[in-house]
Amino acid sequence: MLYLAVHSHEEKKHGVKEVAEALQVPGPFLAKLLQHLSRQGLISSAKGPSGGFYLSKRDKAAPLRQVIEAVDGPEPFRACILGLPVCSSDNPCPLHNKALAYRQGLLKLLEAQSIDELAKRIQRMKLSLSPCDYDTTIHS
Secondary structure, eight states: OHHHHHHOBTTBOBOHHHHHHHHTOOHHHHHHHHHHHHHTTSSEEEOSTTOEEEOOHHHHTSBHHHHHHHHHOSGGGTSOTTOOTTOSSSSOOTTHHHHHHHHHHHHHHHHHOBHHHHHHHHHHHTOOOOGGGSOOOOOO
């Protein structure tokens, strides 16, 4: 989403192969993800020789929470921070109450932050979205 928000618009669309190479992810995986996001109304696409995927102004206005829920569902925002299957307000784990405050703050942030706002921040900071621009060597 962020790659498309930074690099695309209605006149400049990107194909799956191009995006997959830039992000160093498998093409078939990315194609399914982009199709899913398109069906969810979070990204736009056009067919034909000058077709591809892009983010419209409406797409860019979507809050980050909507994108996360479209990909992972609401579970990341509900699951126990310790991974316990029985954690709830009625049966809290040792970290439940502290995690609840963190989770509520995170949800508020993700609801208030749009894709466009984050993309503009990335552009201002001149951050790269390509994994090959970062040193991933593990140093001991």
